[in-house]
Amino acid sequence: MHEMSLAEGVLQLVEDTARREGARRVKTVVLEIGTLASVEVEALRFCFDAVTRGSLAEGAALEIHPVQGAGWCLPCGATIPLEERYGICPRCGSCQVQPTAGTEMRVKEIEID
Amino acid sequence: MCTTCGCASGETRIEGQAVGHEHEHQHGDGTRHSHPHDHEHEHGHGTAHEHHHHGHDHGHSHGDGQGHWHQHEDGTWHSHSHDDQAHAHGEADLDYGSGAARAHAPGLSQARMVQIEQDILAKNNQYAAANRQRLAETAILALNLVSSPGSGKTTLLTRTLEALKAELPLAVIEGDQETAFDAERIRATGVPALQINTGKGCHLDAHMVGHALEKLPLPEGGVLFIENVGNLVCPAAFDLGEAAKVAILSVTEGADKPLKYPDMFHAARLMLINKTDLLPYVQFDVDQAIAYARRVNPRLEVLTLSATTGEGFDAWLDWLRQRLAEVKGARIRQLEAELAKLKGA
Numbered sequence: 001m002h003e004m005s006l007a008e009g010v011l012q013l014v015e016d017t018a019r020r021e022g023a024r025r026v027k028t029v030v031l032e033i034g035t036l037a038s039v040e041v042e043a044l045r046f047c048f049d050a051v052t053r054g055s056l057a058e059g060a061a062l063e064i065h066p067v068q069g070a071g072w073c074l075p076c077g078a079t080i081p082l083e084e085r086y087g088i089c090p091r092c093g094s095c096q097v098q099p100t101a102g103t104e105m106r107v108k109e110i111e112i113d
Numbered sequence: 114m115c116t117t118c119g120c121a122s123g124e125t126r127i128e129g130q131a132v133g134h135e136h137e138h139q140h141g142d143g144t145r146h147s148h149p150h151d152h153e154h155e156h157g158h159g160t161a162h163e164h165h166h167h168g169h170d171h172g173h174s175h176g177d178g179q180g181h182w183h184q185h186e187d188g189t190w191h192s193h194s195h196d197d198q199a200h201a202h203g204e205a206d207l208d209y210g211s212g213a214a215r216a217h218a219p220g221l222s223q224a225r226m227v228q229i230e231q232d233i234l235a236k237n238n239q240y241a242a243a244n245r246q247r248l249a250e251t252a253i254l255a256l257n258l259v260s261s262p263g264s265g266k267t268t269l270l271t272r273t274l275e276a277l278k279a280e281l282p283l284a285v286i287e288g289d290q291e292t293a294f295d296a297e298r299i300r301a302t303g304v305p306a307l308q309i310n311t312g313k314g315c316h317l318d319a320h321m322v323g324h325a326l327e328k329l330p331l332p333e334g335g336v337l338f339i340e341n342v343g344n345l346v347c348p349a350a351f352d353l354g355e356a357a358k359v360a361i362l363s364v365t366e367g368a369d370k371p372l373k374y375p376d377m378f379h380a381a382r383l384m385l386i387n388k389t390d391l392l393p394y395v396q397f398d399v400d401q402a403i404a405y406a407r408r409v410n411p412r413l414e415v416l417t418l419s420a421t422t423g424e425g426f427d428a429w430l431d432w433l434r435q436r437l438a439e440v441k442g443a444r445i446r447q448l449e450a451e452l453a454k455l456k457g458a
Contacts, residue, residue: 002315002347009233017229027224031233038350038376086375086409095408105233113224 003040006105007047011055013107018056023112026057030109036069036085036102060110069102125321126310127328128293237351240319244354247326248337252444254437255337257353259377260361261370262343265387267295269361269420270338274302276430281437282335286325288317288342295340305330316347319354336437345374356440357382362406364388364397371406378406383414383432390419 010031018026029048033039041064052058069082073089074096080089082102088095232238248255260266274283285306287295296308307329309321322339331337339355341348349358360381362370365388371378378384384406386399403415416432418425 002350005314005316005318005347005351006233009236012236013229013231013233017227021227086372086379096411107229107231107233109226109228109230111224111226 003043003047004051006039006044007051010048010107011051011057014057014060014110015055017110018112021112023056025113026060026110027113028061028063028111029057029107030063030065030111032065032067032104032106032108034067034069034102034104036082036099037105038085039105041066057110065108067102067104069099071097071099073097125312125314127321127324128296128308234350234352237319240323241352241354244319244323244326248354248356249440249444249447251331251333252441253332253335253337254433254440255339255353255355256433256436257339257341257348257355257358258361259341259345259348259358259381260343260363261345261366264343264361264363264366265420266340266343266361267298269385269387269418270340271298271302272420272423272426273338273429273433274299274304276426277336277433278302278304282332284329284332284335284337286317286322286329286337286339288321288340290314290342305332311342315342315344316351317341317353318351322353334441336433345370345377349374349376349380356436359383359385361385361387362402364392364395364399366397368398368402369405371402371409375409378413379410381410381413383416385429386415386417387420389417389424390422 010029014026014029033041033044044064045062048062052060069085069087070079071082071087071089072079073092073094075094076089076092078089078091079100080087080091080097082097082099085099085103086095087097089097244255258266258270270285274285277283283304285296285299285304287293287299287306287308288311289295289308290311290313292310293308296306299306307325309317309325311317311321317339329337339353341353345360358377358381360377360383362384364386367373371384384403386402389399392399399417406413406415414432416425416428418429420426
């Protein structure tokens with residue numbers, strides 16, 4: 001979903017930080033994207049290349065670290081791995097599972113020159 | 114461009130006027146800064162740069178970095194709040210140059226890692242928080258109406274406005290990719306409406322809504338309806354500062370839509386099942402749709418209604434009155450606490 005807006009959000013954080021640090025250019029951008037965050041990673045890469053053109057981050061390598069999904073089942077209290085956002089608890093069959101990991105969309109760090 | 118919905122920025126218009134998201138320019142001395150909205154100001158530099166057109170003026174001179182709220186020589190950015198022309202400095206300015214890590218000499222820099230650890234939507238969320246505060250201070254119930262195109266959002270809205278306009282202050286922000294047709298339909302009811310055209314964008318964001326709040330007569334103590342772009346995907350992720358999202362599902366759509374577009378039904382507080390007058394003619398299992406929606410959001414409230422016949426409307430209007438009473442109650446408690454503090458002081 002909305003990968004172009006996300007790419008612009010990433011660029012904004014990256015450029016703010018790069019300028020503050022007096023960087024001449026950004027070599028690498030490291031993101032953490034949860035597997036439950038509904039982000040198409042390939043689309044995000046494509047959009048990132050497009051929005052960084054002409055910026056300090058032009059040509060920067062984009063590293064995307066996936067974060068595995070996990071959830072907490074309200075009825076039985078179990079912590080379970082989640083493959084999909086609205087998964088079903090394998091222990092009790094409930095669908096009242098609160099995602100506890102895997103929904104992140106974060107800019108973790110950048111490498112600058 | 115977003116491969117799902119084709120969204121991209123840069124074409125947003127509010128009532129036909131271009132809105133620069135942040136736009137950036139570079140000065141002769143090499144510094145850059147950006148403005149989130151369009152305005153005119155004079156610069157005394159040697160270099161030409163482009164500007165959009167403007168709602169307000171503020172004169173500042175960047176000539177040699179003096180006589181201004183801040184300096185650009187260090188290469189830092191600044192931003193404007195929605196309310197005034199004072200420049201809000203972010204944390205970027207507070208720690209600039211402090212500590213050994215920040216010291217740098219031209220030609221001596223070397224590759225290094227810098228931690229950011231921030232949510233990608235952080236900027237939108239900041240704007241949303243500002244909108245939310247403004248709405249709370251004016252005791253306005255803001256609802257973000259989301260649905261697929263063609264679910265009957267605008268018809269539902271016009272009927273709701275007709276029913277409530279004698280009772281409450283109301284206003285509408287209309288989001289569509291193109292045309293001001295919907296805002297015109299709303300204005301025909303006598304309720305103030307502002308059209309935001311998102312251009313290639315597939316959703317409203319908090320920054321666009323912040324601008325709209327400046328231009329629209331705010332319905333203090335009443336209800337602001339924000340009709341989002343017809344799209345069940347992207348608007349789920351963008352907080353606008355609303356009190357609640359209301360998802361509208363019509364019976365001419367599939368009952369399994371809540372499972373196909375779970376993020377939106379998860380983010381909503383209320384689901385309205387619209388066009389119930391058509392139930393005799395379509396294959397739509399209302400109970401099944403509710404069960405699917407509660408699978409992705411166990412706390413979801415549900416009402417069924419028809420914007421055409423008015424069936425089920427009383428319950429919807431009551432729901433609105435209850436939410437507004439909560440918003441007003443919160444504001445009253447806040448003001449009473451401030452009063453008590455003042456009296457006690």
